[in-house]
Amino acid sequence: MTSHRSGRVVALIPAAGMGTRLGLPIPKAFVKLGERTLLQRSVSAALSSGVVDQVVVIVPADLAEQITAEYRSRPDVTVTVGGAERSDSVRAGLAAAGTDTELVLVHDAARALTPPALFAAVVAALDAGARAVIPGLPVADTLKRVDHAETVLDTPDRAELRAIGTPQGFDADLLRRAHADGGDATDDAGLVEALGVPVQVVPGDPLAFKITTPFDLRLAQLLLVDSVARVEDS
Numbered sequence: 001m002t003s004h005r006s007g008r009v010v011a012l013i014p015a016a017g018m019g020t021r022l023g024l025p026i027p028k029a030f031v032k033l034g035e036r037t038l039l040q041r042s043v044s045a046a047l048s049s050g051v052v053d054q055v056v057v058i059v060p061a062d063l064a065e066q067i068t069a070e071y072r073s074r075p076d077v078t079v080t081v082g083g084a085e086r087s088d089s090v091r092a093g094l095a096a097a098g099t100d101t102e103l104v105l106v107h108d109a110a111r112a113l114t115p116p117a118l119f120a121a122v123v124a125a126l127d128a129g130a131r132a133v134i135p136g137l138p139v140a141d142t143l144k145r146v147d148h149a150e151t152v153l154d155t156p157d158r159a160e161l162r163a164i165g166t167p168q169g170f171d172a173d174l175l176r177r178a179h180a181d182g183g184d185a186t187d188d189a190g191l192v193e194a195l196g197v198p199v200q201v202v203p204g205d206p207l208a209f210k211i212t213t214p215f216d217l218r219l220a221q222l223l224l225v226d227s228v229a230r231v232e233d234s
Contacts (some may be wrong), residue, residue: 014084
C-alpha cells in the first residue's frame, strides 16, 4: 500500500478525552464538523495520505462498541479503549498497534482539517533518517515568559520558536521507550526529548490547527464551507 521504506506505519488517534473547553456535552472527537465528526475526518486524512497502513482509534469505554461497529468494514482501522489521561491512551494505542509496527504517528483527533500531505511529509522525514519528527509553524506573536504572579521574566526570540502540532512521527521502539515509565504528557515529542534523542521539525500547515474552543469550531466550519464552495466553483 505505502511507498515509504521504513516498514509498517500505524497512526494512533487518541479520542478518549472530553474536551471541556468546547463546552459541549459529548467528547470533542465526536462533535460534527459538517456531515462528519472530528474523529472521522482525522481518520480519513490519515488513510488518504498514502503512507499509513493502519489507524488505531482510542476511544472512551462507553463508546467503544459504537465506534467498533462504525469501522467494522474497515480492516485498516482498529478501535481500542483509552485511559484517564492522554498518555494512557497513547500507550493503549501502542499496545493495539502490534510489535510489527516500524513507525508510529500520533495525531490529535481535534486537528480535523489536517491535510493528508502533512502525514506524508512527516513519514518522508522519518524515511530520510530522523527518529522523531514533528510539524511546526513559525510564531507570529511576540511571546513572554511569566512567573506565577504574571510578571514578565523574559522575551524569547520568536525566530527560534515554533508552534508544534500533529501528526508527530516516531520510530515505534523509540516511542515505546519514551512511554515506558508511565508518565503523562500532552506532547509525545517532549517525552522523546527527555531521552536525549533529537527531534526534527518539518513545516506544518495552518489547517492543522486544534479545535479546542467554540471559536475554533466556528473557524473550522467556515473553512469547510469555503473549501466546498471552491470545489464547486472549479
